[in-house]
Amino acid sequence: MEQLIQQLVNGISLGSIYALIALGYTMVYGIVKLINFAHGDVFMVGAFIGFYSITVLHLGFFPALLISMVACAIFGVLIERIAYKPLRNATRIAALITAIGVSLFIEYGTIYIRGAQPEAYPSNIVPLKSLEIFGVKISGQSILILAVSLCLMIILQFIVHKTKIGKAMRAVSHDQDAAKLMGINVNNTISATFAIGSALAGAAGVVFGMYYTKIEPLMGIIPGLKAFVAAVLGGIGIIPGAMAGGLLLGVIEALVSAAGGSLFRDAVAFVVLILILIFRPAGLFGKNVREKV
């Protein structure tokens, strides 16, 4: 029993990292209908920026987190402006192939610049104590990850629902031309979406590093793909869906590991993807919206 709860907690921590990454996928898809396959690599870059902020600049966890988020936001906007914007009116497959190209470029660009060797993340940067509740030991890292992700998701919900830019984002994702008629600058709104999504990926990179204590230039591939599965699981384009999908996927993975199938951990995500595509292609939160004419 304790073992099970322990695994659940692990699953939720891992899942909240997936959720943070999935949010970027889903927001970008919602607004430009593009699966940004370079998103997992933004997450990797975020992890490295956090790492260098801590080890080279000797900053604490929270300043490093902040720097990583800001840098990733700028990085995300650059990717959008340079690689995707010129293809806004091209076919979707062209943009998708470009996204894969950008992904490879970032991965191997990073290896070219700093080499392929992994780094050990300094995990003792925050004095963390583990908590014991009803005999279940919960590690400090798990709590930190949960707290950070939860805060960021609340902030995101606030931005999307209460601020002007958030409303512009929702308007553009629903109908670009109608949004233009309101005087909304569609290009800036799309950039803001990339900025926010990439900042979340940056944050996910830093907490991932703290949790797994090892980072390397190709680390973004698998979490990126799993976050993509999480976004599809929740219903791509739907923000609460990405959160739920991420958490659910994390928990499923943890439970499969607990049941002795830890070798199949990575496969499980893709089995989930196949099942969702067969039985509920719109995702858990998705529905086929019909508009009245």
Next chain:
Amino acid sequence: MLKVNDINVYYGNIHALKGVSLDINQGEIVTLIGANGAGKSTLLKTLSGLLKPKTGEIVFEGEHVAGKVPQLIVKRGISQVPEGRRVFANMSVEENLELGAFLRKDKKGIQEDFEKIYQLFPRLLERKKQLSGTLSGGEQQMLAMGRALMARPRLLLLDEPSMGLAPLLVKTIFQIIEEINKTGTTILLVEQNANMALSIADRAYVIETGKIVASGLAEELSASDQIRKAYLGGH
């Protein structure tokens, strides 16, 4: 107020507007009538900046606005109620109206306009928190109009406001259009329902396959045999 001079607009290879010119004076209701595919919506999209004319000029209150971005055109005082309403179905009535005032910064003025619009369309006040996708067609039309008015336009472009609405509702919508005009907003009304449009308009233009083929006072056009035959189902 608005002067369109010899504009040519293309959709790829299709020459959609062929040397269209028209004038709108302050305070008027001008209607543009024509069949499906004649170029009515294309003209409105060009006026709003969604399409750029290849040649020709558009002058609004002395400023050249042809080819300018929609943002600037809304700022200058031209708002559009697009064909098919295009309300943001995933957002509430209130949020839709807020988006209409997207470029405005005068909080007090925006609040006043909220009240004005709820007065003009009491149904919208009742459904303030409801998702706009769940509204009926008529209510969505009202919302689209209210949303455009939130920008406080001096010129309001209306694209087929009667489309898909029951006759009684069409009447209400046209009454509201007249009311909006009386408060000082100039109106360009694009319609397939030529009878209704001519009954409230001061002047009218008739468009056929991208060209203006007739224009004049609304009464004169509704009396003209040719127009009656082609557009009014006249006998």
